[in-house]
Amino acid sequence: MCMHMTGRRLTNLLAYVTTAATGATLLTGCGVFPGATGGSREPVTVMTWAPDQTRATNMPGMPAMAQAYARWVNSQGGIDGHELRVLTCNEHNTSTGAAACARRAVHEKAVAVVGSYSQNGRAFMAPLEAAGIPYIGGYGISEDEFTSQLSYPVNGGQASLIAGHGLQLAESCRTVSLVRPDTLAGDKLPELLNSGLRKASQRNAVDIPAVEDAAEYTAQAGQARDKAGDEDGCVTAVLGERTQTFFDSFRRLPDDESGGATDDKSDAVRISSVLGSVGQPVIDRTGGARSPFEGAFVTGWYPEAGDKSWAPMRKVIQEHAFADNRVDPADAGVQTTWIAYTVLKEVIETLDEDKITATKIAHALDRGAQIDTGGLTPALRWKYEDLLGAPGFPRIVNHEVTFQVVRQGRLVAQKPGFVDVGETVLSAP
Template sequence: MRSVIKKWPALALTAVLATSFAACSAEDGDGGETVKEDTDVTFTGDPVKVMTIAPVDTAAINTPEIVTAAEAATITINNDGGINGHKVELISCNDGNDPNTAAGCARQAAEEGVVAVVGGFTTSGTAIVPILEEAGIPFVGATAFSAEELSSKISFPLVSGAPAFAEIGARTEEDGCQSTSIVLYDVPTALKAVDLINIGIASAGGEKGTHIKVPTTTTNFSAVAKAAGESECAILGLPNDQIAALAAAGKAQGEDTRYYAVQGALNQKVIQDSNGAMEGAVSAVNFVPASDPVWDDAKAASSEIDWSYPYVQNTWAAYQVLVQVTADLDEVTSATVLDALGRASGIDAGGLMSPVDFTKEFPVPGLNRVFNTNVQFVRAKGTDIESVSDFEDITPLFGG
């Protein structure tokens, strides 16, 4: 039986920074095509501009597939007549994985009069959100790493962010794990993620997990796999390549570890690169798995993309949310979109996620903009990711 988490560490809201963003980096696709613009469509209103912010061609994080997803989404919307007859013009801004460049993207959004920043991926929400807030521009599908994204009235994340860390911790205990390792990069913010995971484990009546600190320069994961193998279960929060290398090393050494992955760390690249070592691995997600037919429209829009990446999914879903909330707007501006978002409930991005209510904030100070409190557990099976639970509301875990 879970106990309610009575207190939430104030610093925990940035826990995702050290783990999920590394795990979610998208890469170039393996070829394929993206939908073409239908030049025969007639629009009845003036064009409206949107922006998607994502790092491309940087030394650390590269998410070109997110840009492709935004392009595919806007073309698909326009081929269906746009937003209430307005053609959607996409501005993709490369934040360079740099706060100063990211702030420049936000200033460009304000200067060009975009009606919303939609989806994307950034670790620089602290630099972006205040500028958007001053300009009154909503951030639909915010990455939800920074304190600002998790508290600002212009921020509308579609992911659970920090609370999902506690949920995956609780899951290990509920699955009967007698001992658990928590494998994260050896960086200061990882300590907050460990706290979150251990809170979840404790809420389900378990003992704290063992924190395995991985140097960021690690290339040989044999020792890490051996250390993780000393526990029955291991929660992994590393980049794709490192997770695959760790799991493969563990398999080669005969380790019999059950793997769990933080939100975003279980995708098809990890499964394929681990050569079967991630079979049965479990994670918690906010979106329906990419193998579900509900993603057929996205796949039809672009076959270049691995739609199992959570922030690729988030970007496509954010564009569906934008269409959903603007359906009845006579005038499409940043002010009217922001107002419509603030009044919207039952938003499910066309069935891609459990319905969310943007009128009700999360009952934890500092995490108040967590709207999507419903997660489901998924598992690696063969080369696919399958659902192994219904969507579950994590709010009761926090006393809500």
């Protein structure tokens, strides 16, 4: 570390900083970069954004994982001799915030946006497209991530999760109530879930829209329980960070008109969700084995958090995230960011050039650079013939999911391996 740096500057450099003025922070080094070949290889600047400290879904672990990745890779000599500089930005769960982050990436000459979360695809993709900046491994929450030619998704997004969840629930549920956000993105979820249910000749789910950032969901919880029924009924909620709030309201439903506490009636209904709305961190916070999620079905993109394929990521977190409790290896956002930076690293290494540009990265991906993620996903490649071509989600290349269940407070595999839901997504209207 440079001797002329003040302690205050070093602290700021390693902290996750968000301000209204810049919305971003830059993680850099100084002096002679270890591993660089005579200083001939230029640094590579990228950005990772996510919402933080908002009333809806927050993903602070994604920028924090990006910073830990930069510390790790730079300690190894960088990516093919290039120092990795990571800009982070709080997009505030607003279209204005997302657009501001994208403009910042353009202004700072980022060569890619990597491993980020935003529901505001239209707001951030336009500035990136105008500047030719690729969007690598976004969380998969916005439709634009699966339509823009400069987007390179590493998972099948909400589309694959929800369609796969329908398949998972069809094996155990007679009737399904779906509680989902009353948003444009949420409007697409019922048909995706139904496409999975119909694959097993099940009837459509009951659609229950809800405000995404509500403080409680008693009315929706009561409706969901009543519509699911007592005989093999299932209630699934996909409300992001507010899913926990919903199931808290669900547990508190009165058992009868006298207002007695719910016991048998709600317990007779199986609950479920998808990764990102429910994950190991949420289960841990809500009581582990005594969590309301005990026994819940969960559909994910990746292997369970305890799978050996995550060992390299865990090692990096242990050694380079220090005591940063935002970086949870069981968090789907952290996992997606790790995979996205794996893609970036492999692409830069295949280029083997002194100067890396956004155009070179995008061309390498378009020409068929194939990425091995160490078993966390199938091999990733974004040539035309690799695209699923589903209506609304044409750029899905990874359409595999995992079926998991909460047992003794841990998310574990319900069935081994991946489940291909490509045909199910294609069959959704």
